[in-house]
Amino acid sequence: PFKVYQIGRVWRGERQQAGRYREFLQCDVDIIGSSRIEADAEIVAVLYETVKALGVTDFVIKVNNRKIMNGLMTYIGLDTARAPAVFRAIDKLDKQTWDTVADELQETGLNSEQVSQLKTFFELRDAKKEKLLDGMQDTLRDSSEAREGVEELRKLALSLQAFGVPDNGWCIDPVVVRGLGYYTGPVFEISLRGSEKIGSVGGGGRYDSLVERFSSAPVPATGASIGFDRLFKSVKSLGLTKLKNKTQVIVLNFDDAARDSCLKVTTELRRAGISTELYLGQEDNLKGQLAYATKRDVPVVVIIGSEEQAKNTAQLKDMKKRKQFEVPVTNVVRKIEELLIC
């Protein structure tokens, strides 16, 4: 199989909404050419490990299977063409009461018995995995497609456990259908607690007949996408973002006669791995440049003017402790390393 991950800008031609941008950064992971359920499990495991690696603790990956949903439509005697409208109504169960959803279902043309059948089915939702699977299997026992879907979820559960995804890291949720029509088997959706307003930060599923549309041969495939912008927004709102690579040192640059030393020190600091800015702004005097450094909130400022240049020294200003040290130019790196640790 061909395994691939990619992160890149993508564009959307549909209507924009809150959290639905015209241009956004998408992180994809896909396995092309494998029909094994372990491939689906591996995608879910990647989603799990990715969100966990960001430090998010309160999230769950919701899993469902399109085959079960197709069986459900057959069970209530609904034509496949009318399923999308029903799925759209069902999708609102997370935000609205059953009664509101029931009204919408009736507007799509379902009769009260069909609505009642769906109600009973979706009440299974609150059960634990094993009981939920048994319940779905029992309700949809006449559909071989649904039975196949349930069987896939059982295998998926075993694979996820073996891949080390904990039991509370994922759940089965029959409400999850995913908007796109091309899914054919397991579908997944990342649900971050406290970010419901932003919308799902990612999801995917098996799409065994999509490749065929663009080529001559059928190729099984499974994969998922994470919406980087949404995920970043969520992670940020959870306070989990840290600003890295912040400038640690600003080397002032106010005296043409000392420019040489300033540039040399800048390069030495950078080579020592210290994030260093050489002052390149419009201020041409010490006072103005110091004000800039204060505003930029850096821990250390290096000052070298003609006087220091003549003595081959540099003034180091510890901006937090408001202390100033004069050191030989050759000691600047070591001394700044000390100041940054303290």
Added chain:
Amino acid sequence: PFKVYQIGRVWRGERQQAGRYREFLQCDVDIIGSSRIEADAEIVAVLYETVKALGVTDFVIKVNNRKIMNGLMTYIGLDTARAPAVFRAIDKLDKQTWDTVADELQETGLNSEQVSQLKTFFELRDAKKEKLLDGMQDTLRDSSEAREGVEELRKLALSLQAFGVPDNGWCIDPVVVRGLGYYTGPVFEISLRGSEKIGSVGGGGRYDSLVERFSSAPVPATGASIGFDRLFKSVKSLGLTKLKNKTQVIVLNFDDAARDSCLKVTTELRRAGISTELYLGQEDNLKGQLAYATKRDVPVVVIIGSEEQAKNTAQLKDMKKRKQFEVPVTNVVRKIEELLIC
């Protein structure tokens, strides 16, 4: 000043040529809001450090100044509007003889005296930096703009030295003008020896009046771009690319009854930082999966079937030494780490 670097896809509406793609990956670095020559030097230093970090040894950053080129046009009494055609001809001096270029210059309408003046000027090209600067200054002494350009190059030289760019890492080359019309001061171009056919892998310059075209205020700016595709092609042709993150282990997956152990071992190996692939292909027997692993050229293969599962062991196949070990499942990671080191 605003400092920014970015790497992203860009598109070109112009004609395609060898090495000139419609879509390509561009790496930019820019300093917006500083008119200081140290900013230009910092851009050149970034280009130098970047190419050097890739392991390329035989390269030089060619530097020139648009102000000198403008002064040169005044010196030969040429209207500014006709300069682009002259620059295009001059640009070919790297690949063609002076006589061929001279013919093209005459076709643009230059008289023989003007061509002769240019010849004398570009003969300066072979001189060392200091002498070349003196020569340009002397020839173009009547142009205050050219004098300013020479002065900028002198300052740039001092800054580059202070930034730690060695003398053989850059040169002054009056032939470099850069295609784009918006440059106003120093211009740079990366020249990789042995990659002349691919074309310049990057370059840039000061563009003090470009921002103004898109906003109300004039903002000084300098920067450069590296064409990732071209640079990668060059680095590859120099044999400097290494394939990283190559799969180290394939865990076979041919026995449903042992799937659980296979997935667990896969996760353990991955958590230990070992790049591990779980077999997800169409082959369902040991022999077929082993043939796949041989083709993929991985150092170690893990084999767990029902027999091993019953004993809680795994077979590890060292594919280079053609040796096989049976170890307890709990020892798989440690033993593979050993095998990979040897």
